[in-house]
Amino acid sequence: MTASPAARLLAALALMTGLSQFHRAALGVVGPELAADLGAGAGVLGAANGAFFLALALAQIPVGLALDRWGPRLTVAALTLPAVLGGAAQALAPDGPSFLAARFLLGLGCAAGFMSAVVLCARWFAGEGLTTALARVFALSNCGILLAGAPFAAAAERLGWRGSYALAAGLTLLGGVLWWRLVRDDPPGAVPPRRPETLAEALGGQFAVWRTPGLPPILSMHLVGYACMATVLAVWAGPYLAEVHGLAPEPRGAVLLLMGLALPAGLLGVGPLERRLGRRRSRSLVAALAEGAALVLAARAAWPRAPLPVAAGLLVLLCLLSCFPVLVVTQGRALFPDHLVGRGATTVNLAQTVGGAALPALTGAVVALAPAELAWSVAFAALSAALALGLAGYLTGRGQPPPR
Template sequence: MHIGLILLALAYVLSQFFRAFLAVLAKILEQDIGASPDDLAFASGLWFVAFAAAQIPIGAALDSIGPRRTAAGLLLIGGGGGAAVFAMATSPLHIAIAMTLIGVGCAPVLMASYYIFAREYPPMRFALLASVMVGVGSLGNLVASYPMALSAELLGWRTSLWGLGGLSTLVALSIYLWVRDPAKVEGETKGSLAELFKLRALWFIFPLMGVNYALPGAVRGLWIGPYLTDVFGADTSAVGLASLLMGTAMISGTLFYGFADRLFPSRKWMLAGGAMVTCLATFTVILLPAHSLVLAVGLICAIGFFGSGYAVIMAHGRSFLPPHLIGRGVTMLNLFSIGGVGILQFASGRVYHHYAGTGDTVLPYMMVFVLLGACLVAGLLVYLFSSDRAA
């Protein structure tokens, strides 16, 4: 099982990479195939929407055929195939198609790991294991920053994507060979989505799940590049370095939340406090839009650190799930998380496009931050009525 989890972690590195690498390619793709920031926002949004939409069938597949075939099959077709389509792209439409395929391919990877954690390990260890998996996988976020920018400059973005497609294919085949499905529980009943939504405790967790990762995910995955370039005149290397710093902050935050979950008496108020700090950093960006590049990067890193409570929110929701609903439950929580990113990517692209017409360089980005910050505030207000549970 340990080899299988290592391979799933490597696959999750790829998943994190693919959701974030567009930010450092923004300028190159605009020059080569005419892809504007709102084109890339649309393509990035499609990645998240496809990823989210796949969660419902993936949840059923995890409960029925297990994580091995579910993860290997989709990563092979969607990850390997989508990267190949991206490498051959000649228009923004091709980028959108490629990102949709890649989103489907990456969709089962983390949930396959969580399913194994939930079925094979004690509930009290779920938050820590989930956070470590996200932290390790977030190395892909780092590779999607400065190293990807360097690779694009030295090898070309098409060659880089062909290499990523080959790596995705190899990892998918390895998962099929080495991952082992957890044993079924004798006499276990078959769950359904209707039964899942009867768990009222989840209703107050879903909204925060839907917006908490959306803010740092949208900034790191797309807006950090255009924002720093247009407002501060940052070049590709500077954007890559800033993305690397934010990615490092997100990994550190993920691990912090995972270990802090064992120490804080209240999971709910730890998460609420982190969301409040994220809101504060976001609205500081809005109030000081072009003060200095160093301050902007520092605030973005704060958003990345304190907005990385995803795995512990997942653990909060998982604590209310009976064994026969684990597959559907964790994937539904993930649907809200990734779906929220996708929806807000679309919305942020439209907001940017609307205000870009004013001729103001700074205003479009500030309105994007207003949108993302306001949604986080709304999700946090609902979450404050949730039930606390530490196990």
């Protein structure tokens, strides 16, 4: 049976967002060998991820303009070129600075993946179907994180880290080709878009986005909503489990795997839950989930040496509750008219990108200043406080925007 255009679109979105997730996460598994071969210290790994996220942040506003002016199909396809070149340059890098430049180029190539999903799902699944469509795409994108774990490690064992990165570059090229074949900017029978904006009109639209009423509360929540969970999952959970509970890599990886699976499980459940409660109660649902996540972090701060089953259960619960940012994305989309949705989505996403880069650095600095016996309490308390502040800013909004 031939897949429907909507099913082909969701498959393409899951593929491209999954590749973006893979490229974000694939550094850790080969990090020690990579640093040794490049003659660089361990600090090059943190700098390499920083270069990737810096490129994502710098590209968000131009990507938003491109999504609205030329459409997601052409924008993502064009950015496949720097993604492939960056992926190949990783494999060929002779030294640390060259590897950092490759990661920056790769970040530019991945800059439109998730925001193209927001724009296309807004066009194809408007109204109540938007949250469910986005949740499915974002949940499936986590397969990229899983692929960056054991499968990428197995490839590195056989091909070396350079060969594995070359293979990843080839898969990225294949993804770009499939994207061009499968994706259309508008659903069948849609009204043709209005004439393309001039550059002056496009820039004026960006300023209009920044002046949109109701945007600051959305940015407040999006700055910390995903970043708090991601900081725990990607930065602190592994060292915490090793230091406090003495877990070896294999059982530590099992806990991290459960955490990684809890997030897509939450994403797949939050769309139906929102439909059951009604879109008008979406803000209350976000507030409840965010408050629950903040309380979990506070519990970790108050009881840092809880028994392993309790500690692991709370870490998994944190990831399960942290599905709410997808609701914030749909609320952000509702603020903007159709011709500004690309610029609006990337503006909202810029807050998440900044938070994702800032919170690990912030918690690291706070932990460095704390006494050793209080380090984990301070780390979890800082994240709980950040999420609570983001929630307080979010609750200054005056109600749910009408669905578009």
